[in-house]
Amino acid sequence: MLSRTADNLYWIARYMERADTVARLLEVGSRISLLPSAHGYRSEWDSLLQATGLTHAFAQKYGQTVQRNIESFLFFDRDNPSSVASCITAARENGRIVRTALTTQVWDALNTAFQELKQLEREERSKLELSRLTDWTMRHAAMLRGAIDATLLRDDGFNFLNIGYYLERGDNTARLMDVKYYVLLPRVDFVGSGLDNYQWTTLLRAMGAHRAFHWAYGGEVTAAKIADFLIRNPQSPRSLATCTAGLTNHLGRLAKAYGRETEAQEKARGLAAGIESATVEAIFDEGLHEFLTRYIAEAAVLANAIHDSYLSGEMR
Amino acid sequence: METLCAEGWLCSSRARAGRGFPVAQFNEMFQGAEVRIPYSRLQDWVATMPQELRSLKQAEAEALFRRIGITFAVYGEGGDPDRLIPFDMFPRVFSGGEWAKLERGIKQRARALNAFLVDVYGRGEIIRAGRIPARLVYQNEAYEKAVAGFVPPKGVYSHIVGVDIVRTGPDEFYVLEDNCRTPSGVSYMLESREIMMRMFPDLFRENRIEPVDTYADKLRRTLASVAPARCPGEPTVVILTPGHFNSAYYEHSLLADLMGVELVEGQDLFVDGDHVWMRTTEGPQRVDVIYRRIDDAFLDPLCFRPDSMLGIPGLMDVYRSGGVSICSAPGAGVADDKAVYTYVPDMVRFYLGEEPILQNVPTWQCGRAEDLAHVLANLADLVVKEVHGSGGYGMLVGPKASRDEIDRFRAKLSEDPANYIAQPTLALSTVPTFVEEGVAPRHVDLRPYCLVGERIDLVPGGLTRVALTEGSLVVNSSQGGGVKDTWVLAE
Numbered sequence: 001m002l003s004r005t006a007d008n009l010y011w012i013a014r015y016m017e018r019a020d021t022v023a024r025l026l027e028v029g030s031r032i033s034l035l036p037s038a039h040g041y042r043s044e045w046d047s048l049l050q051a052t053g054l055t056h057a058f059a060q061k062y063g064q065t066v067q068r069n070i071e072s073f074l075f076f077d078r079d080n081p082s083s084v085a086s087c088i089t090a091a092r093e094n095g096r097i098v099r100t101a102l103t104t105q106v107w108d109a110l111n112t113a114f115q116e117l118k119q120l121e122r123e124e125r126s127k128l129e130l131s132r133l134t135d136w137t138m139r140h141a142a143m144l145r146g147a148i149d150a151t152l153l154r155d156d157g158f159n160f161l162n163i164g165y166y167l168e169r170g171d172n173t174a175r176l177m178d179v180k181y182y183v184l185l186p187r188v189d190f191v192g193s194g195l196d197n198y199q200w201t202t203l204l205r206a207m208g209a210h211r212a213f214h215w216a217y218g219g220e221v222t223a224a225k226i227a228d229f230l231i232r233n234p235q236s237p238r239s240l241a242t243c244t245a246g247l248t249n250h251l252g253r254l255a256k257a258y259g260r261e262t263e264a265q266e267k268a269r270g271l272a273a274g275i276e277s278a279t280v281e282a283i284f285d286e287g288l289h290e291f292l293t294r295y296i297a298e299a300a301v302l303a304n305a306i307h308d309s310y311l312s313g314e315m316r
Numbered sequence: 317m318e319t320l321c322a323e324g325w326l327c328s329s330r331a332r333a334g335r336g337f338p339v340a341q342f343n344e345m346f347q348g349a350e351v352r353i354p355y356s357r358l359q360d361w362v363a364t365m366p367q368e369l370r371s372l373k374q375a376e377a378e379a380l381f382r383r384i385g386i387t388f389a390v391y392g393e394g395g396d397p398d399r400l401i402p403f404d405m406f407p408r409v410f411s412g413g414e415w416a417k418l419e420r421g422i423k424q425r426a427r428a429l430n431a432f433l434v435d436v437y438g439r440g441e442i443i444r445a446g447r448i449p450a451r452l453v454y455q456n457e458a459y460e461k462a463v464a465g466f467v468p469p470k471g472v473y474s475h476i477v478g479v480d481i482v483r484t485g486p487d488e489f490y491v492l493e494d495n496c497r498t499p500s501g502v503s504y505m506l507e508s509r510e511i512m513m514r515m516f517p518d519l520f521r522e523n524r525i526e527p528v529d530t531y532a533d534k535l536r537r538t539l540a541s542v543a544p545a546r547c548p549g550e551p552t553v554v555i556l557t558p559g560h561f562n563s564a565y566y567e568h569s570l571l572a573d574l575m576g577v578e579l580v581e582g583q584d585l586f587v588d589g590d591h592v593w594m595r596t597t598e599g600p601q602r603v604d605v606i607y608r609r610i611d612d613a614f615l616d617p618l619c620f621r622p623d624s625m626l627g628i629p630g631l632m633d634v635y636r637s638g639g640v641s642i643c644s645a646p647g648a649g650v651a652d653d654k655a656v657y658t659y660v661p662d663m664v665r666f667y668l669g670e671e672p673i674l675q676n677v678p679t680w681q682c683g684r685a686e687d688l689a690h691v692l693a694n695l696a697d698l699v700v701k702e703v704h705g706s707g708g709y710g711m712l713v714g715p716k717a718s719r720d721e722i723d724r725f726r727a728k729l730s731e732d733p734a735n736y737i738a739q740p741t742l743a744l745s746t747v748p749t750f751v752e753e754g755v756a757p758r759h760v761d762l763r764p765y766c767l768v769g770e771r772i773d774l775v776p777g778g779l780t781r782v783a784l785t786e787g788s789l790v791v792n793s794s795q796g797g798g799v800k801d802t803w804v805l806a807e
Binding site: 004156 | 382383384560565566569570572573578579580581583584594595596597598
């Protein structure tokens with residue numbers, strides 16, 4: 001497969017996963033804005049912006065963190081490379097370039113999302129409920145994922161798509177948790193106040209996982225349970241354990257298909273081993289923020305190794 | 317870059333009639349009140365189609381085109397880059413007999429053009445014999461000195477010859493121009509057929525229509541057959557595209573998909589040693605045949621334009637040493653030049669010893685004194701165009717021009733006569749077409765795609781372009797032209 005093609009596939013997955021995460025964030029924000037804010041707590045929208053790492057860019061362009069501005073910024077704004085509109089457009093453009101490596105259904109899913117996006121952009125903003133926008137985004141992300149799983153040949157292209165998905169998803173999970181580190185960090189017994197319960201729920205909802213969490217753990221929401229669920233639990237579809245296992249799996253399949261190991265496989269195994277061996281106690285001892293920062297940095301090193309070994313075409 | 321553009325020189329018979337040249341224009345469906353045989357089954361089809369169904373089908377066709385992503389961008393026009401080319405559901409039909417003659421004529425022309433190219437980059441016999449002026453060939457901008465003396469594999473320069481044909485009567489066909497470089501539009505031939513079969517399966521049950529979907533297979537075989545002699549085993553074929561911003565990108569990717577070959581950009585290829593390689597996730601892979609959809613000038617910055625970002629440095633060295641085949645071969649453009657066009661019938665006689673089956677439109681070379689005199693005296697009835705122009709720019713359509721425009725053009729023409737040729741206006745054939753008010757005749761042309769490799773091949777069909785505006789003969793997609801499915805009936 002052409003290196004450039006592999007690169008395009010990888011980015012289709014990353015962009016769609018990112019659009020999905022941004023939509024989830026928006027949904028959480030809108031949900032919380034519907035609750036009475038009797039706590040005098042700082043706007044939830046601020047912490048959501050932090051999760052995207054775009055607080056600064058937002059402040060420069062919009063200033064006030066009010067819902068309408070956030071919606072514009074995170075959904076429609078083409079100046080924001082991580083907005084849903086930017087991500088879907090970029091994913092579709094990458095898809096158009098590698099049209100031949102996609103099945104009709106996969107291309108359909110990408111192209112339909114893009115065409116509908118253009119219609120949404122033409123509609124009057126006052127008539128667009130936020131819930132409609134977020135549902136729409138998650139639906140199209142799911143449709144693409146479904147089309148990939150149902151129709152795509154299990155060849156190297158499939159592996160590159162999945163590598164993109166798992167890298168992006170792991171990164172997003174780590175960033176979302178990191179926003180909350182100041183809540184999770186101090187002391188386990190800090191948890192449980194009415195104030196923080198909103199924070200917990202917010203975090204889980206952002207992962208689309210609050211129900212799954214209750215099924216898996218039951219009882220009280222605690223920091224240890226959440227950290228375990230989102231970092232170590234291989235049942236959780238967004239946990240770091242799931243993402244790193246996915247990465248080693250698909251990189252392993254590439255190594256087998258190509259009959260050659262690269263530094264990417266080695267790095268992925270290291271990353272997965274780090275997650276597997278980390279107990280919740282050890283994570284809290286290190287500091288959740290430090291732990292997540294280290295994960296994000298190591299995942300970035302892995303992304304570079306993947307780029308050098310497969311996507312750049314520089315390997316001779 | 318060659319895009320899907322016809323020379324917009326065609327002129328309406330109505331305009332001619334206004335000047336006292338009444339010419340009956342040929343309607344391909346009707347002869348008087350009689351329906352011509354190839355169209356006989358379409359009569360009922362259209363008569364029994366309710367208006368609502370028609371609108372529904374038209375909307376369906378448009379949705380299908382948009383969904384498969386077959387859109388068309390016109391350079392320099394701005395606007396929607398995902399514009400659709402209008403599709404007309406009323407097919408254009410040839411009988412098996414009509415096609416057999418066209419096919420012989422097209423193949424004959426493709427053979428002669430390739431023989432001419434091998435000759436002018438070799439000994440130049442046709443010039444020595446005095447059949448074509450040396451100046452026209454060697455001074456031609458499209459003549460590539462870089463490949464003089466080089467014979468490409470199987471002696472083929474132009475592997476896909478797009479011969480643009482118009483019709484003026486039951487048995488009268490004229491060649492408007494030849495496209496020997498990288499004629500585009502074949503994706504419309506393929507997709508129009510797919511969409512028609514999907515929307516009107518009954519039509520295909522009732523009529524015995526020759527399939528066109530063998531095109532991709534034939535193209536792949538053609539390209540593989542011209543692999544370098546020293547290529548061991550099955551050759552690796554790629555399509556070289558300028559990239560996804562190119563207006564014909566959809567076509568490039570469709571063909572790559574149908575042939576099962578990689579679609580590469582210049583950045584994906586590099587030269588190392590005696591070969592061209594592509595960058596893959598498994599390391600470098602050797603490339604044997606490049607079907608390029610970029611112009612000569614951009615192929616190799618070391619040989620042609622040094623500022624080309626699309627090309628592959630060193631490609632021409634590998635090509636000339638027989639390490640890779642390029643389709644069409646660099647330099648093929650000298651055969652489809654408008655001034656050279658006049659001599660194609662002579663090429664047929666000279667190289668093949670046959671009489672041309674397809675006629676040229678009579679053409680006056682303004683560079684010749686006697687021709688120029690005739691042209692200047694009859695500007696109002698002629699179409700005059702620049703020798704190297706394309707896309708309908710810098711030309712005069714006499715019958716449609718105002719007196720003022722004609723006078724201004726006369727001055728331009730007199731300044732540099734050798735830069736112009738002139739042709740009469742033709743009464744182009746029409747085919748019934750769905751319009752707002754129902755069905756009405758509209759002018760059409762035809763571009764078949766002739767494949768030349770070890771053998772010569774032509775799928776029964778082509779791209780029919782239709783001028784959707786009443787009376788217009790401009791089939792140019794940038795000026796309101798559309799496409800139709802083209803049927804050849806099995807005998």
